[in-house]
Amino acid sequence: MSDRFKIIERLFNFGTFCLVLFLAIYVPLNLESDTGSDNTVEVMESVSRESETSIFCKNAAVATDSTLCSSLGKKILKMGGNAVDAGIVTASCLGLQNFHSCGIGGGSFFMVYNGLDDQTFINCRERAPAAASEQMFVKNPENSTYGGLSIAIPSEMACLAEAHTRYGSLEWSVLIDEIVTLLENGIIVTTIQEKPLADHAAKCTNAEMFFNEDGQIKKAGDVIYNSKLADTFRKIGKDKNAFFKGALGQDVVDDIQENGGIVTIQDLTSYKPNVEIPKNIDIGDLRFYIPSAPSSGPVFQFIFNIFANFEKEGVLPVDQLDFNHRIIEAFKFAYGKRSALGDPKFIKNQTTLEMLANLPTMNFAKQFADKIDDETHPLEFYEPEFEIVEDSGTSHMSIVDANGMAVAITSTINTILGSKMIGKRTGIIFNNEMDDFSTPGVSNNYGLPPSPSNFIKPGAQPLSSMCPIIVVDKNSGEVIFTAGASGGSQITTATANVAIRTLLYGDGMNEAIQRARIHHQLLPNEIRKEDRFDLNMIKELEKKGHVYYNGTGRGAVVQGILRRNGLLEAVSDVRKGGKPDGY
Known part of the structure; x- marks a missing residue:
């Protein structure tokens, strides 16, 4: 190969390197700006990876x-x-x-x-099969x-x-x-x-x-x-x-x-x-589509609505300690209500059915947002009726x-x-x-009985923490957010946490999902944290009266897509090692 062509080849390789460097560094930074121009999108590749767990797509994700x-x-x-x-x-x-x-x-x-x-x-x-009965696991759980x-x-x-x-x-x-x-x-x-x-x-x-x-x-x-x-x-x-x-x-x-x-x-x-047709709830320009019970869609919406009420009243917490305290308190109220739920087709208690209908509404959440102050309270303050059922x-x-x-x-x-x-x-x-059903006749360690709403009945579906969510712009119909999680009883709190951080605080999806999280489900009455959650923050929360469970473990695994500046930001949770894709 002549010297001339070697020089041309080197210049081409250097130019290619510069272009790749530009797309890898400048484009993700530009996407972080709320004032980014759609003109930038037109000259981009259809896909840009912010990290191994995050990808920005023009078309689909x-x-x-x-x-x-x-x-x-x-x-x-x-x-x-x-x-x-x-x-x-x-x-x-x-x-x-x-x-x-x-x-x-x-x-x-x-x-x-x-x-x-x-x-x-x-x-x-x-x-539950037709031959199933409430008592079938009493003797041999x-x-x-x-x-x-x-x-x-x-x-x-x-x-x-x-x-x-x-x-x-x-x-x-x-x-x-x-x-x-x-x-x-x-x-x-x-x-x-x-x-x-x-x-x-x-x-x-x-x-x-x-x-x-x-x-x-x-x-x-x-x-x-x-x-x-x-x-x-x-x-x-x-x-x-x-x-x-x-x-x-x-x-x-x-x-x-x-x-x-x-x-x-x-x-x-x-x-x-x-x-x-899934229940829909409008908050500002956003329309939430949530699954009904026995999913935890209504519980997710209740948690989100508490923070939406904070925003509406101009008291959305900005300090991290205040945020963590208030989200824990929201979790506790939510799981107090969740304890009464089950398959709606088999719930006989009219009060429970009325509560279930009101649970995802802003007005209902406001009653509990107003109760959240700078302190923790005794268990009965959060109104648990029955034991908390854990799934996995x-x-x-x-x-x-x-x-x-x-x-x-x-x-x-x-x-x-x-x-x-x-x-x-x-x-x-x-x-x-x-x-995932409750068994009658056995109260838990806190003296709370199992929920009749979640007893085994032929054809009934057990209560679930799963809550796949879709959020759109109610005017244009454009999909803004969709997410859900795995991780048993932590599914609902993790999904709500990510939705609050993206839709109310303006975080990117990758930032919101990968951030270390805490969980509280009222019973046991203790904070559970991921290994990498800040211990100093836990100590500050303890000063407010929270009890910390000194254990280890991985939190729920959230997958989600967020529309930002005309692009779809798809994110796979680093906790499970997957990667998103799209074009």
């Missing part, structure tokens, strides 16, 4: 806790699919990548926004967490099928083929999956796929092949309703009953998702497509590896959702 599943969601969007198509594939993908937390052996909440005149909440929470009796009617596939029937644009078989391909190639164990496998694989039935030939439990980098589940998805690919009927439906039931479960083919064939597990995904459709989906099998029952015919890991 996918945020999950799995890098692979986020990329697969983007692939579906680029193929011409809409947000629902991408959601179906992404949710199914997460059931493989996060097999210890979610999958078709569990249930989900599926929120769809398709404009100001078209929103749908598809509730596919698991239900451990049966609600492990084994066949802990399995509620698996229902996630009902959500995916219903969403596709209503909104899908690509052929169902095309979507499911993507999942079959993943299963045929095998699932690579991640560092996130390694510990759940180490702790629980030996407790599972039909768990050969979790072990290497030498009998050792598989570790990060090893590959899991679930050929039975691949066969199950092939059957589902041919008929979106196959899970609930015919030969596959019978296989599902046989797998459950073989392990002592009481789910019948009648339970399965009669399962229909609850489909409704889950995975969340948020997607916005190029046409403005948005989905927010939260999926679960409850605790790690659910019931520990793996179907030998289907390869499905089944839930232990029966543990």
